Amino acid sequence: xxxxxxxxxxxxxxxxxxxxxxxxxxxxxxxxxxxxxxxxxxxxxxxxxxxxxxxxxxxxxxxxxxxxxxxxxxxxxxxxxxxxxxxxxxxxxxxxxxxxxxxxxxxxxxxxxxxxxxxxxxxxxxxxxxxxxxxxxxxxxxxxxxxxxxxxxxxxxxxxxxxxxxxxxxxxxxxxxxxxxxxxxxxxxxxxxxxxxxxxxxxxxxxxxxxxxxxxxxxxxxxxxxxxxxxxxxxxxxxxxxxxxxxxxxxxxxxxxxxxxxxxxxxxxxxxxxxxxxxxxxxxxxxxxxxxxxxxxxxxxxxxxxxxxxxxxxxxxxxxxxxxxxxxxxxxxxxxxxxxxxxxxxxxxxxxxxxxxxxxxxxxxxxxxxxxxxxxxxxxxxxxxxxxxxxxxxxxxxxxxxxxxxxx
Amino acid sequence: xxxxxxxxxxxxxxxxxxxxxxxxxxxxxxxxxxxxxxxxxxxxxxxxxxxxxxxxxxxxxxxxxxxxxxxxxxxxxxxxxxxxxxxxxxxxxxxxxxxxxxxxxxxxxxxxxxxxxxxxxxxxxxxxxxxxxxxxxxxxxxxxxxxxxxxxxxxxxxxxxxxxxxxxxxxxxxxxxxxxxxxxxxxxxxxxxxxxxxxxxxxxxxxxxxxxxxxxxxxxxxxxxxxxxxxxxxxxxxxxxxxxxxxxxxxxxxxxxxxxxxxxxxxxxxxxxxxxxxxxxxxxxxxxxxxxxxxxxxxxxxxxxxxxxxxxxxxxxxxxxxxxxxxxxxxxxxxxxxxxxxxxxxxxxxxxxxxxxxxxxxxxxxxxxxxxxxxxxxx
Ligand SMILES: Cc1cc2nc3c(=O)[nH]c(=O)nc-3n(C[C@H](O)[C@H](O)[C@H](O)COP(=O)(O)OP(=O)(O)OC[C@H]3O[C@@H](n4cnc5c(N)ncnc54)[C@H](O)[C@@H]3O)c2cc1C
Numbered sequence: 001x002x003x004x005x006x007x008x009x010x011x012x013x014x015x016x017x018x019x020x021x022x023x024x025x026x027x028x029x030x031x032x033x034x035x036x037x038x039x040x041x042x043x044x045x046x047x048x049x050x051x052x053x054x055x056x057x058x059x060x061x062x063x064x065x066x067x068x069x070x071x072x073x074x075x076x077x078x079x080x081x082x083x084x085x086x087x088x089x090x091x092x093x094x095x096x097x098x099x100x101x102x103x104x105x106x107x108x109x110x111x112x113x114x115x116x117x118x119x120x121x122x123x124x125x126x127x128x129x130x131x132x133x134x135x136x137x138x139x140x141x142x143x144x145x146x147x148x149x150x151x152x153x154x155x156x157x158x159x160x161x162x163x164x165x166x167x168x169x170x171x172x173x174x175x176x177x178x179x180x181x182x183x184x185x186x187x188x189x190x191x192x193x194x195x196x197x198x199x200x201x202x203x204x205x206x207x208x209x210x211x212x213x214x215x216x217x218x219x220x221x222x223x224x225x226x227x228x229x230x231x232x233x234x235x236x237x238x239x240x241x242x243x244x245x246x247x248x249x250x251x252x253x254x255x256x257x258x259x260x261x262x263x264x265x266x267x268x269x270x271x272x273x274x275x276x277x278x279x280x281x282x283x284x285x286x287x288x289x290x291x292x293x294x295x296x297x298x299x300x301x302x303x304x305x306x307x308x309x310x311x312x313x314x315x316x317x318x319x320x321x322x323x324x325x326x327x328x329x330x331x332x333x334x335x336x337x338x339x340x341x342x343x344x345x346x347x348x349x350x351x352x353x354x355x356x357x358x359x360x361x362x363x364x365x366x367x368x369x370x371x372x373x374x375x376x377x378x379x380x381x382x383x384x385x386x387x388x389x390x391x392x393x394x395x396x397x398x399x400x401x402x403x404x405x406x407x408x
Numbered sequence: 409x410x411x412x413x414x415x416x417x418x419x420x421x422x423x424x425x426x427x428x429x430x431x432x433x434x435x436x437x438x439x440x441x442x443x444x445x446x447x448x449x450x451x452x453x454x455x456x457x458x459x460x461x462x463x464x465x466x467x468x469x470x471x472x473x474x475x476x477x478x479x480x481x482x483x484x485x486x487x488x489x490x491x492x493x494x495x496x497x498x499x500x501x502x503x504x505x506x507x508x509x510x511x512x513x514x515x516x517x518x519x520x521x522x523x524x525x526x527x528x529x530x531x532x533x534x535x536x537x538x539x540x541x542x543x544x545x546x547x548x549x550x551x552x553x554x555x556x557x558x559x560x561x562x563x564x565x566x567x568x569x570x571x572x573x574x575x576x577x578x579x580x581x582x583x584x585x586x587x588x589x590x591x592x593x594x595x596x597x598x599x600x601x602x603x604x605x606x607x608x609x610x611x612x613x614x615x616x617x618x619x620x621x622x623x624x625x626x627x628x629x630x631x632x633x634x635x636x637x638x639x640x641x642x643x644x645x646x647x648x649x650x651x652x653x654x655x656x657x658x659x660x661x662x663x664x665x666x667x668x669x670x671x672x673x674x675x676x677x678x679x680x681x682x683x684x685x686x687x688x689x690x691x692x693x694x695x696x697x698x699x700x701x702x703x704x705x706x707x708x709x710x711x712x713x714x715x716x717x718x719x720x721x722x723x724x725x726x727x728x729x730x731x732x733x734x735x736x737x738x739x740x741x742x743x744x745x746x747x748x749x750x751x752x753x754x755x756x757x758x759x760x761x762x763x764x765x766x767x768x769x770x771x772x773x774x775x776x777x778x779x780x781x782x783x784x785x786x787x
Pocket of ligand 1: 097130131132133134135136137138139140141163164165166167216370371373374375376377378379380383670671672673677680681682683739740741742743744746
């Protein structure tokens with residue numbers, strides 16, 4: 001066990017740091033600077049450009065093979081780069097779904113031709129990806145999707161509807177889970193495809209979120225043609241592919257939720273004159289909470305290092321990673337509420353009155369709730385822990401061994 | 409605790425049923441949403457008319473002022489129904505805040521003139537306390553009352569942009585030691601600079617007011633202004649607790665209904681214990697809150713010694729219940745719960761607004777503990 005960099009890693013870290021210093025703006029210490037601005041066309045452009053810059057410098061997708069534009073570096077180097085990058089103001093929230101979830105799936109299950117065609121363009125920020133999994137009738141129960149893919153002589157025709165598709169409106173490609181066989185049980189008749197988001201027959205409609213912004217969409221497919229070479233994995237083997245994507249989602253989402261930190265809450269307590277002096281020791285109302293939140297925040301940080309160690313040793317992190325988002329999202333929401341309580345009566349106001357830093361409070365309060373749902377709800381994560389880690393029996397279900405077409 | 413008949417009377421239950429029915433027509437969630445989305449709308453007139461027709465505003469008013477002298481129970485019943493409907497009305501600012509401030513005062517002429525019209529909210533009032541967002545009860549006041557005129561800047565004023573009058577917390581320049589006081593200010597008869605503030609629940613608008621020499625009448629009480637303010641906050645805490653309990657109950661119903669409808673893994677999600685237990689826990693919180701609110705209502709009406717404790721308990725339990733109910737309901741709705749289109753955020757926002765508007769749980773926990781243990785310390 002060692003938490004220090006090796007001499008080579010330390011060298012890499014300082015190289016990264018000086019590159020970042022000359023190419024990006026350091027993050028301010030105030031929470032407002034950690035909230036990403038609204039994702040509009042200009043921001044997407046900015047995200048692409050930053051990705052390209054990293055790719056040129058050899059810092060994009062560090063562990064991926066050189067032949068696809070990666071840097072063939074070590075997992076530790078990847079971790080180091082991400083740690084250092086997080087101290088700078090870089091455009092986030094646009095490329096993560098592709099680079100963290102979709103493209104890693106293709107790297108595992110894709111054909112050599114697919115890897116050639118898609119991976120490099122994702123590394124350089126030329127292609128943005130979305131994840132077309134959830135449907136109106138199938139979220140937690142993802143295997144219940146209904147979007148059909150029907151084989152034709154030339155390829156496949158897709159018909160159906162996806163929903164909550166983050167970033168669909170600025171994406172170039174999507175990884176889409178479809179149903180190809182109604183005779184099979186629900187998990188068995190699924191097939192995964194890569195779809196060009198500009199294909200004829202795709203209609204993307206923004207969904208307005210509770211926050212008033214629109215980051216996700218409904219996506220309608222009306223006989224959208226997909227060539228067979230865009231099929232990922234075997235026909236009717238899509239569930240296995242989807243699981244790879246979801247495992248990657250858990251790996252990339254949990255540790256990257258940017259919510260209030262324990263320090264932020266402490267600062268708000270001082271600013272709102274609930275805490276006198278900067279040390280909450282001795283103030284049981286505030287101190288008790290901060291201490292508890294620190295245990296979780298630091299615990300998750302350490303847990304993610306353990307996962308990284310597992311990866312560095314060539315393993316894959318298992319379902320124990322489900323802990324991360326489960327704790328982080330709930331904590332974000334709770335800290336948001338507490339920060340608002342610290343403000344007293346003024347807690348009824350928004351950042352437009354309370355200043356830019358308050359955006360982080362609002363983000364924790366609203367997106368804390370959202371992230372308890374996105375990427376596997378709290379209940380689904382608890383089921384994964386209970387059933388796959390602890391080996392407890394699953395709850396009864398009647399839909400498992402029945403042909404999907406025969407379900408009501 | 410004396411034995412109490414711990415229920416509302418048949419008449420009060422009839423009031424509940426008829427107001428609920430009236431608000432279902434006058435203020436469905438689509439009406440709440442209309443006020444939310446239309447920036448030019450400050451309140452729902454149809455909801456206000458339904459409240460007015462119920463006559464509940466006259467109940468606490470004594471016969472001397474044209475009221476019914478029934479005490480606060482009817483208004484509590486109405487508050488729960490307004491809360492259920494998320495009714496966007498100035499009833500809270502007028503009847504939970506401004507009315508008790510006036511009613512408890514000794515300013516007879518003013519009471520004769522204003523209270524009857526306030527009971528129907530034909531005249532709307534508000535309470536102006538804070539001078540900055542982080543201002544708290546007990547903090548210094550810069551707003552001055554000088555020669556019958558008031559000078560200062562007030563913020564977080566509920567319905568401040570269109571209320572007819574405000575009860576303003578002022579500092580009275582009394583040669584040697586400045587004293588706090590409450591003053592009546594007619595907002596229509598002088599120029600007041602008003603700015604609407606951006607708030608988490610736009611259906612209950614708040615404003616900043618700049619008072620630059622408005623005519624003011626100081627309210628006299630049989631106690632200090634600080635004590636009067638504290639009593640007034642206790643009263644409003646009980647009334648708001650009823651709104652919170654009402655809102656929480658409705659949010660729970662929304663979550664339950666969705667859980668009965670939505671299917672996953674071949675079952676309705678409501679058949680999973682994880683969901684059932686969440687909803688059942690919220691129900692338990694609401695029942696605790698309701699019990700505290702009822703007791704608070706009784707304490708209000710009989711001016712029981714126990715009001716400070718009862719009011720703080722009602723406020724805390726109701727705040728917790730509504731925050732929990734609105735977030736569980738949102739969560740049970742899955743991705744749909746996070747959309748603008750779903751009604752979940754109307755409840756999530758209202759719960760947050762009500763949790764802060766007269767001070768947060770941090771403030772009320774202190775009030776509760778003080779009510780519980782202060783005497784002990786003194787003795
Ligand atoms: C901000 C955001 C971004 C998203 N981005 C994407 C995206 O880019 N691509 C994509 O494909 N999807 C995306 N999603 C969708 C997300 O994955 C789903 O919302 C999520 O999986 C839940 O599915 P659902 O919305 O259908 O809710 P449901 O599955 O209907 O769940 C409703 C409630 O039932 C509970 N429940 C369900 N099953 C059980 C059970 N067995 N036991 C106990 N409780 C249960 C859930 O926990 C939840 O509380 C996004 C969602 C959000 C909120």
